[in-house]
Amino acid sequence: MSHQDHDASLRYRLGRTLRTPIGITALTACLVVALVAVFGPVLLGEQAARVDTDAINEGSSAAHLFGTDQLGRDIAARVVVATRLTLRLTLLATAIGVGGGLLLGVTPSVLGRRLGRLITAVVGVLVAFPGLLFLLFLATVFGVGSTGAVFAVGLAMVPPMARLVQNLTASVAGSDYVSAARILGVGRFRLVVRHLLPNIAEPSVLFAAQAAGGILVAFSGLSFLGLGVQPPEYDWGRLLNEQLSRVYVNPVAALAPGAAVVLTGLMFGLAGEVLAQAGGRRAPRARETAPPQPPVEASPDRGSGGEDTAVLRAHDLRVTFPGGRQAVRGVSLSVGAGEAVGLVGESGSGKSLTALALADLVPHPGRVTGTLRFDGNDLRADPRLGTALAMVFQDPMASLNPALRVGRQLAEVAEVHLGQSRRQASQRAVDRLGAVRIPSPERRAGQRPHEFSGGMRQRAVIAMGLMGDPKLIIADEPTTALDVAVQRQVLDLLAEVRADSGAALLLISHDLAVVAQVCERVLVMYGGLIVESLPVTELAGGAAHPYTRALVGAVPTMSTDPGTELATIPGRPPEPGGTGGGCSFAPRCERARERCHEDAPPLAGFGAGHEVACWYPVGAPAGAVPVEITSRGAETAS
Structure with a gap:
């Protein structure tokens, strides 16, 4: 504009x-x-x-x-x-x-x-x-x-x-x-x-x-x-x-x-x-960057992205707030190039805060520690991501400046990072709006965010991420508050973007049905930890953690009998940083035993591409416990 x-x-x-x-x-x-x-x-x-x-x-x-x-x-x-x-x-x-x-x-x-x-x-x-x-x-x-x-x-x-x-x-x-x-x-x-x-x-x-x-x-x-x-x-x-x-x-x-x-x-x-x-525009503290933490040696990644193809690796990622409360308590994950990974869990489990930590957006006074590597670079030493990472937030109105036209906001990305002129950047913005199937992109580029519908605003935010050449798209609840038809359009659009750009996708959601449509691998979070990692094909019948099973059972399908009682999880999730010793899910788990309240289970192998943090997972032989990964290529029984 x-x-x-x-x-x-x-x-x-x-x-x-x-x-x-x-x-x-x-x-x-x-x-x-x-x-x-x-x-x-x-x-x-x-x-x-x-x-x-x-x-x-x-x-x-x-x-x-x-x-x-x-x-x-x-x-x-x-x-x-x-x-x-x-x-x-x-x-x-x-x-x-x-x-x-x-x-x-x-x-x-x-x-x-x-x-x-x-x-x-x-x-x-x-x-x-x-x-x-x-x-x-x-x-x-x-x-x-x-x-x-x-x-x-x-x-x-x-x-x-x-x-x-x-x-x-x-x-x-x-x-x-x-x-x-x-x-x-x-x-x-x-x-x-x-x-x-x-x-x-x-x-x-x-x-x-x-x-x-x-x-x-x-x-x-x-x-x-x-x-x-x-x-x-x-x-x-x-x-x-x-x-x-x-x-x-x-x-x-x-x-x-x-x-x-x-x-x-x-x-x-x-x-x-x-x-x-x-x-004017009616609009109502600035995020202060936490002091850089010395990088620690990364441990082997367990993600299916592989050692040589992972675009994102996090090891022992922790987000700490004043008083020593840890909302994210040691998350390790990897996302391979072109891979779609879902991060699911109840509200308050730490999903969105993990995404903010991965993008170095945790607000003050939160402090992020651990190892973060994106595209081979240490983000703890150099947090600048440029256009290689695109973030799609839950509320697109919070991502779009209400005082600027949509096209102007998109063009700024190309001007700052691609060195394009104002005219070239504006043309690219119109092109990107058309790429996300926004009708009349030339006219829409001259409008402000409040003139867009909810689904179109979400498309515009995705288009903003595509102004560069993203290698990873982090989508934090991108379909929340959208009707079913628009949800489907946004999910199809994300799939098309992956296919066209080759970008990896980290999709954060509390809706397992949404994740199952888009992702290839699922990470389940509870109490600031990843409690299970499994292929999406095993989600419906092969989940081993009782928490994952309860999440799956709480989602009705088209074949669910109308009289069937859906699964419920008694109790409440733990307060951030409020978990003591033992498994954080133990107070709400019907399979919990004395050991669950005393010792925290590690995330351990439970088959090909499947890991679970549970002493007594569903589907394990009676009395058996999963094996703990103690070193790369070596496994010992716990």
């Missing part, structure tokens, strides 16, 4: 907003104030400066609408002439406040943890300090005069603006599309300009416009106290000071500059509301 298209769309939304009653009012007020500021000094400057000793301190009359001052000068003309200086100084102070607030508000989300905390703490202290005292302190520091007042009022606005921006960017910076941009290697400046600022535009613009009204009042207050504009210059605050002593004699002379301050402040508020509605 070109800049011209974006500008045209913005002009359209702005024009539509200006046709509303609030837009017409704001536009009229802005035009009137602007005309007064531009032409007032030209037309009435001489009259405002003319001294008439015969008309000193006169009241309101036909010749002098608001009366005259102590030198016989026309007060109405002076109020009009003062508009230009008042607005100029107010806008300068607003620019200082908004610029400083954006800088201090955004930097904690893109800087390191310590420096970000320091900036946040400083802003918090300044916000806690009474605003009026802070303003007077700054005015004393910068001295009397227009320049000092501009800096004092502008810097006094920085802390509240920075606090607002920090709160807004905290939620935006934790979004999936920001995490994806970090993985893609998008620089800090582009991350801020492209992904953070557009999504906090509406509340920021509205706050800045309303703050401009407050700055106008504050600046007028300083001039009223004699700390702002100095003679022979004058603004509305200084005029109010000059006429305050006559408020009981000629109240119009004192109220005129005050009314100008109030009405112009309202104008700023209306203008901010119009700009926010026309160009």
Whole structure:
């Protein structure tokens, strides 16, 4: 999507907003104030400066609408002439406040943890300090005069603006599309300009416009106290000071500059509301990378991908949170080139967190340890994945930036990693949208995510992953919340993508029926561990772990008798990190014995391509236990 298209769309939304009653009012007020500021000094400057000793301190009359001052000068003309200086100084102070607030508000989300905390703490202290005292302190520091007042009022606005921006960017910076941009290697400046600022535009613009009204009042207050504009210059605050002593004699002379301050402040508020509605997006902490862990020597992989063809290997993968709680407790897996592997389990079993760990997306304060190798590279030493790994999240709206058009978001991948021009990247984005069977891809590329249906958004996220040349696609619950027909379309699309690109697939789901349609091998997770690995062809009748059997029994099929009672698992899954010694499934397992509560079973061989972590698996001879793999090529009985 070109800049011209974006500008045209913005002009359209702005024009539509200006046709509303609030837009017409704001536009009229802005035009009137602007005309007064531009032409007032030209037309009435001489009259405002003319001294008439015969008309000193006169009241309101036909010749002098608001009366005259102590030198016989026309007060109405002076109020009009003062508009230009008042607005100029107010806008300068607003620019200082908004610029400083954006800088201090955004930097904690893109800087390191310590420096970000320091900036946040400083802003918090300044916000806690009474605003009026802070303003007077700054005015004393910068001295009397227009320049000092501009800096004092502008810097006094920085802390509240920075606090607002920090709160807004905290939620935006934790979004999936920001995490994806970090993985893609998008620089800090582009991350801020492209992904953070557009999504906090509406509340920021509205706050800045309303703050401009407050700055106008504050600046007028300083001039009223004699700390702002100095003679022979004058603004509305200084005029109010000059006429305050006559408020009981000629109240119009004192109220005129005050009314100008109030009405112009309202104008700023209306203008901010119009700009926010026309160009903003309502959107509400940045993930801080855990310190790199020294790589450990990988143990042999058990995946069917094979030693030479595995595109992804993880060994003893653990995700730890404060307090020592481990939500993932030592997962080892491998995915071969072009292989489709399913990762299943109940909610809370650690599936999605394992996927985030594989993509280096675990949010702070989670800490990932273990060995991770992707395409032959150690991800613990160099977490940059480029376009070799594509991630399809459960909620596509969290993966797509609501402030950008879909085509623009896809094109950014090609621009950053493939070095393509803006036009080439846009053409590739349209091509990829067509490849995932989105109708009218040229038109759809110019639309925003909210204009897509749920299934089309999921297709767009898949298309984003295909902008490069992915070797692995991690799909985290890609069919959740979609109807059956759309689910089938998404699953067929994933199968086509695998066939066309040769990419491997790691499909995460709690739905065994979905996994059975797409995958060749199934990994079953429970309590942060893989408890069984088996070919998908053995899932229905050859599962050995009681937990896997219960999952299979809980899924009805077309041939299931309507009167058949489906399998249920008593009890509740363990809390993350809440498992003690022994098998984590033992409290819910009908086959559990004393040993199950004391010793944790290892993942051990149970036939060709089949492993199970159970002391008493289903289908084993009475009294037998599986064999433990203790070294490559050697097996011993447990």
